[in-house]
Amino acid sequence: MPKEVELKLVVLPEVLESNLPSLLKALNVDKVEESWLANTYFDTPGFSLNQHKVALRIRKKGGRYIQTLKTKGESVAGVHQRGEWEWEVERNKLVPSLLEECVWPNGVSVDALTPVFETNFKRISSFIERDGTKIELAIDIGRIVSGGKKERLCEIELEIIEGDVGRLFDVASVIARSFPVMLSDVSKAERGYRLSNEGVAGCFSYQYDCAGSYEGYVKGLVVRNLSYWLFLFDRVAFSRDKALLSEMRDALVVLQELVVSCKFVDASKEFSHEGLFAAEIARIGEVLGDAGVGNDEIFDTLLSSRDGGVLAIELGRWLHAF
Known part of the structure; x- marks a missing residue:
């Protein structure tokens, strides 16, 4: 099973924007890529995928569309590890046959899937090298949208491409000493579901x-x-x-x-x-x-x-x- 390993930080938008140049300098980042990512998440009307701790989306980046399925996985001390499958598709429409390649929850009908919310944001990204470890830096600024409801989105994600997971904390420490941030165990998908239906927020478990x-x-x-x-x-x-x-x-x-x-x-x-x-x-x-x-x-x-x-x-x- 392919796995995503990342650490997420939340930050206030105005703080991030005013400190971004100095942060990139502190991280020795010379070159960044800016892109607009539009993400549509799918589920059944009864939120069956969310009940199985699975997130399914299609992301539009430039002229490309990427269908992605992620499992809940686990989060320990701010480091998330989850299963992830990605496929390039032709448009913003699910290709059900691709889902046969991954761990699809029993009893969930693909035919019942429908768009439930969106996460749309500007991403500023680059790569950081630390002692043989390669980390992708992704700074996301935008909104989560569900019906007429909106919630601001401002996060910094650090994802291991190869190397030692412990290096994530080295980079996160540089960021936290540059301006106020907080570790987060909550994914964009979880926040989207919560905005769509407050009943899915749940209690601590x-x-x-x-x-x-x-x-x-x-x-x-x-x-x-x-x-x-x-x-x-x-x-x-x-x-x-x-x-x-x-x-x-x-x-x-x-x-x-x-x-x-x-x-x-x-x-x-x-x-x-x-x-x-x-x-x-x-x-x-x-x-x-x-x-x-x-x-x-x-x-x-x-x-x-x-x-x-x-x-x-x-x-x-x-x-x-x-």
Whole structure:
């Protein structure tokens, strides 16, 4: 099965646009390609593909059309790994026979598929070489559209072409220290489904195996709680509900306790950025107590500091080496 391995960051559009030249310089990127990507996602009226954690789209890039199917896969510490199949087609119309080549969910009728939402954005892309690892940099700025509803889209994706997955965190760290960003476990497809039908947003769900070594158990707990923090961050972005900040602060406190305790079990597992926990927990408390920050401004306010993104990325790097 072909696999896509990538790390995703969210950023405010105005922050990205004002800092883009300096970012490209910091990443030693001399040449970029700009393109407009128009993506139509398909599903049944009852969202059967989404229930099976599968996304099916046709992308228009220039004069080409590419039909793509992606599986849910897994996300650990911000790094997504999922199955991916691509085929070039003649127009913006599904070719059902191609789907026989991939893992198609049982019971889903191809004849019932219909367009459900679009993601349309400008992509600025290039390649980065780091110590034998090749990474594709993709900066996407645009909108998700479903019926009369729209949601802004501003992301930075880092995809491994070949080499060491750990190098993704090296590049992400450079970005996070240039301007505020946050790791994201949510795909464009998931955001599109959520915009189309709020009922698919769901609750937090994470499974891990408690069997095996104590070290593996502790790592699983840290990964689970990091995922929960990122989940809450995304929920604030979607719901604009300030009340979620209390839950987010509590989640960070638990995550801090888990991470700090690791050094008492194994000194080599000490996390060298512990101070960022206190800074981010205090900042969330300040935002929560600021009556001048309403629900409409809450996400932009949360994403206005570098500490949270740097903390999330360094946790991902630490877990990758755990």
